[in-house]
Every structure is written in structure tokens, then in C-alpha cells.
Amino acid sequence: MSYRNPPTTPRKSATFDDYTLSEIRRAAATGIYDIRGGGAKRPLPHFDDLLFLGASMSRYPLEGYREKCATNVVLGTRHAKTPIELKIPITIAGMSFGSLSANAKEALGRGATLSGTSTTTGDGGMTNEERHHSQLLVYQYLPSRYGMNPDDLRRADAIEVVVGQGAKPGGGGMLLGQKISDRVAEMRTLPKGIDQRSACRHPDWTGPDDLEIKILELREITDWDKPIYVKIGSSRPYYDVALAVKAGADVVVVDGMQGGTAATQEVFIEHVGIPTLGCIRPAVKALQDLGMHRKVQLIVSGGIRSGADVAKALALGVDAVSIGSAALVAIGDNDPQYESEYQQLGSTAGAYDDWHEGRDPAGITTQDPELAKRLDPARAGRRLANYLKVMTLEAQTIARACGHNHVHNLEPEDLCALTIEAAAMAQVPLAGTAWIPGKDGL
Amino acid sequence: MPTIDLATSSLRELNRTLHACKDGSSETAFEVLNPRGQHAVAVGIDAPLSIDVHGSVGYYCGGMNKRAHITVRGSAGPGVAENMMSGTVSVRGDASQYAGATGRGGLLVIDGNAASRCGISMKGINIVVRGNIGHMSAFMAQSGNLVVLGDAGEALGDSIYEARLFVRGGVASLGADCIEKDMRPEHHETLARLLVEAGVTGVATREFRRYGSARRLYTFNIDNADAY
Numbered sequence: 001m002s003y004r005n006p007p008t009t010p011r012k013s014a015t016f017d018d019y020t021l022s023e024i025r026r027a028a029a030t031g032i033y034d035i036r037g038g039g040a041k042r043p044l045p046h047f048d049d050l051l052f053l054g055a056s057m058s059r060y061p062l063e064g065y066r067e068k069c070a071t072n073v074v075l076g077t078r079h080a081k082t083p084i085e086l087k088i089p090i091t092i093a094g095m096s097f098g099s100l101s102a103n104a105k106e107a108l109g110r111g112a113t114l115s116g117t118s119t120t121t122g123d124g125g126m127t128n129e130e131r132h133h134s135q136l137l138v139y140q141y142l143p144s145r146y147g148m149n150p151d152d153l154r155r156a157d158a159i160e161v162v163v164g165q166g167a168k169p170g171g172g173g174m175l176l177g178q179k180i181s182d183r184v185a186e187m188r189t190l191p192k193g194i195d196q197r198s199a200c201r202h203p204d205w206t207g208p209d210d211l212e213i214k215i216l217e218l219r220e221i222t223d224w225d226k227p228i229y230v231k232i233g234s235s236r237p238y239y240d241v242a243l244a245v246k247a248g249a250d251v252v253v254v255d256g257m258q259g260g261t262a263a264t265q266e267v268f269i270e271h272v273g274i275p276t277l278g279c280i281r282p283a284v285k286a287l288q289d290l291g292m293h294r295k296v297q298l299i300v301s302g303g304i305r306s307g308a309d310v311a312k313a314l315a316l317g318v319d320a321v322s323i324g325s326a327a328l329v330a331i332g333d334n335d336p337q338y339e340s341e342y343q344q345l346g347s348t349a350g351a352y353d354d355w356h357e358g359r360d361p362a363g364i365t366t367q368d369p370e371l372a373k374r375l376d377p378a379r380a381g382r383r384l385a386n387y388l389k390v391m392t393l394e395a396q397t398i399a400r401a402c403g404h405n406h407v408h409n410l411e412p413e414d415l416c417a418l419t420i421e422a423a424a425m426a427q428v429p430l431a432g433t434a435w436i437p438g439k440d441g442l
Numbered sequence: 443m444p445t446i447d448l449a450t451s452s453l454r455e456l457n458r459t460l461h462a463c464k465d466g467s468s469e470t471a472f473e474v475l476n477p478r479g480q481h482a483v484a485v486g487i488d489a490p491l492s493i494d495v496h497g498s499v500g501y502y503c504g505g506m507n508k509r510a511h512i513t514v515r516g517s518a519g520p521g522v523a524e525n526m527m528s529g530t531v532s533v534r535g536d537a538s539q540y541a542g543a544t545g546r547g548g549l550l551v552i553d554g555n556a557a558s559r560c561g562i563s564m565k566g567i568n569i570v571v572r573g574n575i576g577h578m579s580a581f582m583a584q585s586g587n588l589v590v591l592g593d594a595g596e597a598l599g600d601s602i603y604e605a606r607l608f609v610r611g612g613v614a615s616l617g618a619d620c621i622e623k624d625m626r627p628e629h630h631e632t633l634a635r636l637l638v639e640a641g642v643t644g645v646a647t648r649e650f651r652r653y654g655s656a657r658r659l660y661t662f663n664i665d666n667a668d669a670y
Binding site for chain 2: 221
């Protein structure tokens with residue numbers, strides 16, 4: 001066999017990878033940006049980059065099956081006459097009826113109630129179903145004010161003023177015409193079938209000084225009874241949390257860029273905001289600098305998947321976490337049982353994110369009555385409760401291993417980091433070293 | 443008539459007293475003295491009360507009102523009657539920005555001028571302004587009627603949905619997707635009714651022009667990208 005010039009292996013560009021090429025072709029064919037649901041999909045520094053150290057010579061562990069490790073959390077102790085107490089430090093994030101089917105909202109309420117935690121409305125008002133099935137319901141106060149009314153404010157257990165969300169800090173809601181059914185249109189006072197684009201700013205206040213007055217108004221309307229949360233997207237967590245506290249928040253919710261949305265531009269999801277891991281320490285420091293840590297409770301969301309993630313967030317100083325995407329998966333989103341249908345939609349189980357189209361085979365992100373019927377809310381609620389139970393048990397397992405009788409006693413000193421980036425963001429030492437990047441000028 | 447003097451009583455006492463009034467309460471009329479620009483005066487009421495506020499108020503007076511009739515004998519700060527559900531709020535002086543924001547029902551009457559963003563995101567409320575309104579009024583207005591006896595500022599009705607705007611004077615400019623529309627008989631009828639309800643006399647409905655949505659932006663179309 002004669003020697004000829006050997007061919008090199010075809011090499012694709014790391015810069016122009018297959019996804020990037022497909023997006024260029026899609027943009028060239030359509031002339032419009034890509035819209036999708038979910039949160040950031042790019043690799044990011046995350047809780048996987050942290051490890052717990054566990055007990056050893058200097059720490060005393062608790063017996064896993066014999067010694068108690070508490071998980072309750074009380075939210076709204078600063079000003080509210082009636083704070084809410086959750087049995088577990090995991091809440092269900094705001095997701096609207098409209099983006100989700102009524103059955104999906106009911107399932108979230110059922111699962112949360114079985115677990116002793118709260119669920120949250122979304123950019124579409126409060127439905128009777130979710131109020132009925134949610135023992136603890138947080139009512140979102142959004143720029144759109146769709147369905148907003150004082151009766152629902154009073155029958156809520158807490159109020160969440162939404163300034164932004166992690167998937168799109170600075171962006172408003174989006175619900176395309178396919179999902180504006182008669183009921184959704186009526187609740188939002190909009191014509192049926194239009195592409196609904198919510199405002200990105202509140203219509204009657206601008207900035208933290210105004211927000212303080214808005215919060216006063218909400219407290220007066222509800223006779224100072226309800227905890228008032230302020231939810232912000234991840235952008236400048238130190239200053240935003242400090243300003244939320246100044247404005248009078250009982251609870252601050254910080255949503256990292258892995259936090260999902262029902263629909264927005266892909267470029268927004270992937271390129272605006274900062275990772276959840278990068279939010280926590282600045283947020284906690286803001287509270288500490290104001291002497292408000294543990295007085296104003298901090299909830300963090302965005303990419304929480306397991307009890308390990310919960311425990312790591314708590315160790316960094318948060319009071320509770322909130323889950324959205326993971327809760328949807330628990331009730332059936334992207335389930336492989338619908339693989340053939342996902343493929344018909346040009347996707348695959350685990351990657352389906354065209355939630356705005358309303359054709360979700362799992363019957364969750366849709367208003368199509370036939371698809372929505374696929375989700376049994378009682379069974380889905382039980383699945384969510386099971387999942388929340390597992391997350392809680394996992395967090396307790398870790399807390400006991402670190403010697404704590406309450407998950408809130410976890411602390412940064414229980415952690416180390418696997419990467420320099422995670423060490424810098426979480427302000428914990430790189431594993432096996434005492435080096436915390438950025439600390440003491442190092 | 444019970445009188446609550448905010449020089450000596452707190453805002454909390456005022457609102458608690460008003461919230462305690464239910465259908466059938468013996469007290470249905472209140473006077474509020476010395477508001478001195480306080481915020482959140484008479485908010486969240488859900489009863490057919492008559493409330494006279496003697497002086498100017500700060501933000502959100504009459505916010506989320508249901509069924510009460512509130513008169514402000516002075517001027518109102520931002521967001522007067524925000525998210526009102528029903529009832530009436532009458533301002534004898536001027537109103538600051540966001541007047542009637544997101545209101546879902548009821549009638550807001552402003553005897554003087556209203557600043558920018560009057561009727562922003564309105565969802566069914568009726569607003570009558572005897573004077574002028576500022577820029578970006580009726581932004582994203584979804585439903586209801588905005589009647590202006592004077593002039594409207596720039597970008598009136600930007601991104602408007604199904605609200606109807608009636609302006610007697612000039613309009614500095616129209617916002618995206620807002621156009622002038624014909625005054626059909628049913629619009630004259632609606633306008634006439636609103637003028638009567640607001641106590642406006644000596645003004646003919648033919649003096650007004652109607653503005654509303656062209657509905658070109660209801661469905662996203664890349665060819666309209668320059669309008670966004």
C-alpha cells in the first residue's frame with residue numbers, strides 16, 4: 001500500500017460549533033430571534049463546583065436516623081403580622097396560569113401543600129384552583145398587573161413584588177398567541193390570540209424610593225398582615241438586595257440566570273444576568289452589612305436540583321430556596337415517555353423548550369385542553385411531594401454529616417470549592433487550600 | 443360625620459377605620475383633614491362610603507378602591523386611584539403621573555391637569571380629565587375609556603390594546619400602533635354618558651376625536667420591528 005498524503009480528521013470550530021451554525025441558519029431563514037422557555041443552558045459555575053467537608057476531628061456529626069435535624073423556616077418576620085412558616089426550606093417559584101395549564105398549577109399547589117411549603121402565582125393572576133389547592137400561596141405583584149385585585153391580595157398568604165427574574169433581568173413577560181385561550185384572555189383583559197408582551201417596568205413606581213411607598217400601600221391595603229417579598233433578577237445582587245431592604249421588604253428573592261421563564265429571547269436568557277452561585281454571597285453580605293441577615297429572609301432560586309444544592313445554598317447564608325424548572329420535571333416535563341412526540345416537534349426529551357408554542361406533549365406548558373388532560377394533577381402533585389421529600393432528606397443528610405441540628409446551621413466553613421471560579425464566587429477556599437480568591441487582596 | 447384628622451391620627455388608624463366599615467355600617471361618610479401629602483390615603487376600601495379628603499395627598503390615594511366615593515379637595519400625587527375596581531375618585535386639583543394606572547373599573551375624575559402616563563395599563567377604568575394630560579398617557583392601555591377635555595402630550599396611546607381615548611384638544615403625537623378612529627354613534631353615546639357621570643356640562647361630544655389601536659402589533663411581525 002503506497003503512502004499518500006494522510007487526511008486530517010475533519011475539525012469543527014469551537015467558536016462556530018454545531019449549535020451556533022444552526023442558529024445562524026435559523027436566523028437567516030426566518031429573520032427573527034429565537035424564543036424559548038427555560039433558563040440558561042450554557043455551562044456555568046454552579047453548586048456542583050462546591051463540596052461539603054463533613055465532620056472530622058474538629059466537627060462532631062449527628063446520627064443520621066436518631067438525632068433530629070430541623071428544616072422549618074419562618075418568612076416575613078420583619079413587618080408582617082402573620083409571617084408564614086414552611087416545613088421545608090424549599091418553595092415553588094412563580095409560574096403563571098397561562099404559561100402553565102390549570103392542571104399543572106393545581107399539581108404544583110397539591111405537591112407544595114403535601115410538603116408543607118408554599119407555591120406562587122405568576123404573570124396571569126390567581127386562579128381559584130391554585131388558591132384552593134395551595135395551603136400557602138404567594139401572590140405575585142408584577143408590572144403587567146394582570147388580574148390584580150384587592151380580594152386576591154387579601155386571600156394570599158404573602159405578596160411578592162416582582163422587579164425581575166433571573167432568566168431575563170430587565171425583561172417583561174411574554175405569552176404568545178397560541179396560549180391566549182378564552183380564560184387566559186379574560187383573566188388578563190386582553191384580546192384572545194394576540195402575542196402578549198408584558199411591560200418590563202412597573203407602571204406606577206420607578207426606583208427604590210417609589211417602591212418603599214408602593215410597599216406601604218400594599219401593607220395598608222392588607223392591614224399589615226401579609227409578608228411582602230421583593231423578587232429581583234440576578235444582576236447587581238449586593239445593591240439590589242440592600243435597596244429592597246431599604247424599600248421595606250420582609251423577604252428578598254434573588255433569581256439567578258439558570259432560573260427559567262415561560263418564554264423569552266434566547267439571547268436574553270443566555271447573555272443577561274449572572275449565575276446563581278455568584279448572587280448569594282453579595283446578597284448575604286448586603287443583609288449582613290445592614291444588620292438584617294436572618295431578619296429579612298433571603299430566598300435564592302435558579303438551577304436548584306437536589307438536596308445538595310439546597311444545603312449548599314443554605315450554607316452560603318440563604319434562608320430558603322425556590323424551584324421552578326425542577327418542579328416541572330418532577331410533575332412530568334420533558335419526560336422520555338413522550339420522546340416520539342418531542343421528535344415530531346423537532347426536539348428530544350430533556351431538550352424541549354418551545355413552551356411558548358403551547359404544544360407540550362406532557363400537558364404542562366399548554367392551554368390545549370386535550371394536551372392538558374394528560375396531566376393528572378393529583379398524581380403529579382404526589383410526584384412533586386416525593387421529590388421535595390427526597391431533596392429535604394438529602395439536605396438533612398448533609399447537615400447531620402456536618403454536625404448541624406438544623407439545616408440553617410450550615411455555614412460557609414462547611415464548604416470548599418473545586419474550581420477557582422467557584423471559590424471566588426462562593427467565597428470559600430479552593431479544596432485542599434486556604435485560598436479564597438479575592439479575599440484579603442489575594 | 444366622623445372626622446379623622448391626620449395631624450393627630452396615623453395613616454394606619456385612618457385606613458383601619460375605613461376597612462372596618464362593611465355593608466350596613468352605620469357610618470358611611472367620613473372627612474379626612476390635614477392629609478399634608480401623605481401616601482396611601484384611603485386605600486383598599488371595600489364599602490359604599492363617601493370620603494372627603496380636605497387637602498392634597500401623596501402617592502396612591504384611593505388605591506384599589508372598591509365602591510367608595512372619594513373626593514380629594516386638593517391635588518393628588520402619583521398613582522391616584524391605581525388599580526381601582528369600582529366607585530369613584532374625584533380630584534379637585536391636579537394629578538401627578540400614573541393617574542388611574544391599571545384601573546379595572548370605576549370612574550376617576552380630575553378637574554385639573556394630569557401629568558405623564560395618565561391611564562397607563564388601564565384595564566377597564568373610566569378616566570375624565572378636564573385639563574391636559576402628559577406624555578405617554580394610556581401606554582399599553584387594555585380596556586376602558588380615557589376622556590381628555592384639554593390637550594394630550596406626546597406618544598398618546600403607545601402600544602395600546604382595546605382602550606378608547608377621546609381627546610377634545612390637540613394631541614402632540616400618537617404612540618406606536620395608536621391611530622385616530624371614527625366617532626361612531628356608540629362612541630358618542632359612551633362619551634356623553636361619561637361626561638354626565640363626571641359632571642361636565644356645556645361640552646358637545648362632536649368636539650372630541652377618538653383614538654385607539656390599529657392592532658398592527660398584536661401579533662409579532664418582523665416587518666413591524668421598527669415600530670417596537
